[in-house]
Amino acid sequence: MIKKLMFFSIPLDFIKPGERLEFDLYVNSSTLEGRERYYRILKHGQELTAEFFDIHIKKHSHLYVPEQQRKKYLNSVTSSLRDTSTKVEVLKSIAIDHMIHVFEGGDRSETILSHIERSKEVVDSIVDLIQHQSMKDLYATLSELGFHDCYTYDHSINVCMYSIIFYKFLKPQASKFELTTAGLSGLLHDLGKLRVSNKILNNVGVLNEWDFAVIKKHPEYGAELLTNCDCESISSEMLNEIQKVIMEHHENINGTGYPKKLKGEEISFLSKMVAIIDFFDAVTTKRSYHEPLNVKDALSLMHKSVGKKIDKVIFNEFRRSIFVLSDGKQDISVGDDFDPCRPYAELPIVKIPVQKTSISLRTGEAIKEVDPRKKAS
Template structure:
């Protein structure tokens, strides 16, 4: 029987939360190869601690081509991400936004709460368009403990910053910010026990969660929103570029621009936010994960713009 050959790899490709299309092996003290992580299985923080103490990781020779493809993408991403900076501090504008969103999610069909949310968007735009705005001031505004309300504010901040970086005019930014701020409004109609659950959802619970984009769209109509850009961002922010998203299984540029922008920012904030059952990923690791493992789900061109925005 022909023996399996193993080739050494760069262990720096491993980050918490990532999964690979090839299995990883380690060499035991008695010179035996042991499978450390099978392909498709995510690496945990404990795995990362163990890997840091190991000199060499290996792949099977027949999977080396998959590793080389992944490694080239990894190197390209390292070059793009090397200048990303981090800073997380709350601010007055965030506190105001949080209060407004609490009211809005408690009474999502009240017109005065919706009007207040538009004021929040205008405050954010004024900050982002100011002469002294930097990516650091964006990170100053955002907080990273995950709740539906804070998540909605964060996504709006990231979306507005990305839209501004892309050269959108203030009127378009206002529409984008409104759509992003309201993108999860439909969750106000979902059982709170599902929304706040610690850990993985059951199939039934996930089926319920998947209703929130359509519920949010209907709430938008009840609030009198007529702008299709705003409504499309709410309704389609969970569509995926490969057509496997929901609710309409739109594909590629069939997905409206606002929805693609909000989708990128939605995933980024979810990865970089703390929850009771997981630690937050760094900005660097989150974007790297999105770049390497989610390129069939998100608009990669928009993700590349986000990377440049952070530099």
């Protein structure tokens, strides 16, 4: 049986005349959705002359590359870029295209399986290309980028990238296997949302009890999608770690999360790490529906959830990795029911009475400020 070739679309921006491409270029001659007819216009290794570019390439709004050549495409596009923030931007746009396929391709097990295997290739390339970046630079780039209409795609890729860099910060000698596991866990942590309707997912208003109960099912849905997933390229050890993150990223450190109300050490390390990144991205990334917090305010706000939602030791390391020199607003918090995987019309920020404490940037501990009048007496 001839295996049907699958394709992904690429923007014209990265195709320059005068180059020899490492991948084949195809166009789609059909205008009917679901009846695509791809034909090859350029074979890899052939020179892309200026004349060929003008006559055959420029007129197409989309070009296509076979799925099997995705890694070659990613590497060749990003290796030509020197500026790391452009690299992140390009990688993110390519990864968004991939996530659209994952989330909109349906949940048949063969489809999921092939998407997961391709996700690993995407994450492998992301690891190669960004692992030496700093958290601070990654934050700066991601916070500058525009946002995609669908929160989940944008957010999943951000969480993936932060997970890779933060893991590398925590463990500078981490292997490629560990970094890919961290990145893939971040990319797929909300996979279960593909079983939740967009109407519920994009509802920034008040969710009724039933809708919220459906959203709360996404960790279990996601873990279920990976059960019996016999991926050739992903070991059972890696799959097991990813599945735990999918299942546990909404567990709170004090046992009040969902779905199993796990607490403390019952929650895997990667799940606790992704939960912090999930939280951070939800409050710092630009969305169409709410203004983000700056990094200092976000860290101050998150600090109020230490020991309740998030792990203290990992959070302190997270603060250190982003390295900000002063504290943000001390009087903001989010309610205990804040859910980073939900879109909000406005961040549900709660003003709390000003406490005369500040947070040590070195240790993350609260420092009590001495009242100068008492000191004098």
